Amino acid sequence: MDNIFLTDTLSDKELYLSMIGKTTDAILDAFNSSKAYTGPEPEELKKIIHMDSILPEKGIGFDAMFDLVKEKILPNMLRPSSTDYMPHLHSPALIESLSAEQIISAYNQSMDSWDQAPAATEIEVEVTKHLCKLYGYDDNADGVFTSGGSQSNQTAIILARDWFCNEILKHDVKKYGLPENYRKLRMYTSEISHFSMEKSAHILGLGYESVVKLPVDSRKKIDMDAFRKLLEKDIADGNIPFLAVATVGTTDFGSIDPIAEMKEICEKNNMWLHADAAYGSGVILSKEYSCRVADLMLCDSITVDFHKMFLLNISASAVLIKDGKDFDALTIHADYLNREEDEEDGYTNLVGKSLQTTRRFDALKVWTSFLMRGRNGWDEIISTSMKNAQYFHSVLVKDCGFAVVTEPEISSVVFRTVGKDLTGEENDEVNKKIRRILLHKHGIVVGQTISDERVCLKFTLLNPMVTSEKLDGLVSLIKKIAEEIRRAG
Template identity: 40%
Template sequence: MSALAPRPEWASLLLGASQASRAAYQQHMQAAVTAVDTHLLAPAAIYSGVSPQELAQRLAGLPICPEHGVGLAQASAEAAEQVLAHSVRVHQPTCVAHLHCPTLQAGQVAEVMLSAANQSLDSWDQSPAASVLEQQLCDFLVRLAGLPEQADGVFTSGGTQSNLMGLLLARDRYCAEHFACDVRVAGLPPEAHTLRVLCSEKAHFSVQQSLSLLGLGAQAAIAVAVDADQRINLQACEQALADCKARGERPFALFATAGTTDAGAIDPLPALADLACDHHLWLHVDAAWAGAALLSERLSPRLQGIARADSITLDFHKQFLQPISCGAFLLGDRQHFSLMRLHADYLNPLEDEADGVPNLVYKSLSTTRRFDALKLWLSLRAVGRADMAAMFEYGVDLAQAIAREIAQDEALELGFAPQLNAVLFRHRGQPGMTAEACDALNRRLAQQLFARGVANLSTTRLKQRQFLKMTLLNPLTTLADLRAVLEALRALASVPVSVSAQSHNEVPCV
């Protein structure tokens, strides 16, 4: 009987130390870089214009799992031609629809390194250097936010996971203090249906999503009205608290936003911190967007009060210009991590903890977890605080500049003066056009600009009407780029709907 042995050809399929594997890795990675350059970076259009139906048809013609593989060279070429070529080109200066950033070169280099290393942050022996580096980076972020000495943090997949963690710990602390209930062991107490969280009506939808996942239901979120600047209204917040208690409900957390998705509005953090303190509420600050202002001497005063938060969300694949996914959750008192801590001998043995071996798994909702901290670490090391801050500041200044021009344009309406680097505006439509027809026009304009590959603008509602939005995260976007987008938008708006739709096989939204 022959000895059991791997097949020789497997060496070139896996990343390993053999010469065959190393040669194959060099070859395929170089081919991937060339494909990115050819199909993603070289084209000038934001998008190819191919419809969802045509994309589905093209990809369906490539069997996902053939009996015998086609080889990495062919499969990679197919991915380049059918996936990269029809992806949104987020690096283009007129791709300004969402909080979807171009990426730093440092982040791309780090992605190659961390993917190849394939460290898993759920135990020390799976991620020695990664565990140490992530902890040191969390310590830096804690200091950057001005949190107390007992603060700590952990990397997450992004803002939604961080917001979930903040509300989870807030819920469990309240249950422990008021009901003597350890939710990890006993589940939710009977009084859980009375628990409430107060947030701005413009807060991220993950508040309701998190409360649903936590067994409290989306109805546990009390949406508080905003002021003219889209910030939570303090008087309305105080009244909502009083109303909750009058109804026999139990508010346990105050959810503040530092950078609302549409307006970039920052809630009044010092006043909210006072309110949370007075009513013994957990203060969570969702700084997924504006958290990068902590790097800026000019913008950081806008986050005054954030150091008093019980927990903070940071999101690095927005204003920190990192590849998706990359975020962090900061906790004002590391002892609160014990509210979610569970023990497993195969992951966090007590002996290792006694010996000072770092173990991050008890701080995370994820077990297996990527070494995303390397992206931020490499970027901060390579670029430095000053340039990181300057790129954010440039976007804020650019938003102010284009907003001034929109406000002076008779064909356009500015939603409000931008607070960070988001600009809401709309086309006023033609004389005699109904409000509903004007809404449809603005939706159509966004669709047509995208279909033509000219620009990517998002749509949202403001004052019960349809608005367009530019989110200016790209520090290479110029005022001339944005003027060209507005010029194209005005030109499209002057074309009758029927002619425009027919000539480009587009169905206008109604």
């Protein structure tokens, strides 16, 4: 079996170069439209993709296989780098992160032990140190990369639970499992927080009932008076508060919960404060707007996502912990992987901080993009996206044909078209149709969500290449489509 890996032999290098060259050419050829999506609707796409078998008795070789890739897949791929793409917290990928991904895939490092990823391990350690400093933590802090915001949140919730049980309840969860009164444990989070809160509670054996969903105010932030009252009631009922989660950039609205007020409550009640800043963590690099997330340093843990505002390719996330010793809750040693004797001699095995064993070298993407762009470059990227949201909001609120949910704090704008002669339900249907028409007739992908029981459209403006002229044109197009739908009845 010749030429199956990239090695130091000339023939392997030549084959790799040929395959990567053909792949690069095909990708460049497929970027033949400025639209976000030019593929068909679901049923037609299913027919295009379907094959009777993808495992023939005899392989068809690279060229024939890649012809199928060019025929079936590349023309129908989504293009998040298009300025017509704005539905989700799903960013375009900075061009240098594509270079980093090539290194990551070619070397295929596994981030669990030093002897599987020597330089990669040291880079991740270096990057997490700098991230902790960036968010205001001292030298006692630590962090680890994860698959995404959900896993970062889950990691933080596990550490919070173990810290609380060990330090406050004097019960060793790691050794003995959940305490007898575990059904009374409670964590508090916004009613519009990410679903990973409930999912984590389920995985931890606490159940959905342990998650107290706090009402939000008109700005979509946690109602602090309601938080205090619910907390007091839980304590009076014999429940055990152990954690509060501040969302720093809610998924739909980009709203930022009041961290300082939440910290006071947590300190008073011996609770851990976690910040789900998967969205809003990027704001720290904006000179003009960083004050909006300055209180992150008060939190005991922070979720940071780099495949959202930081514009790196999927996946890239991290969880930062104010007291790195709290990672001990996840540490277990195995003779075949992370031997204690090696760690005593200075070999760092990152598996001791991670829910995953095998992990990718995602820290490289942060390292390369931070160095390449610098603070000034990142300030321009982040600030531009936030200013775009402010501009778009200002246009919508002046137009009686639209209703806007709340002023953006980061870069998301949720709104709906409103026909005064239509009922709420009829307007809901108009907004649903607008999204589908934009997608399939114009190649423009926008989001849809619910606010106050009404269907809304959502622009998540992560792409700094979007201009005010572009936004003006989208407003005009949406108004035109809405009017056509209403006339058609």
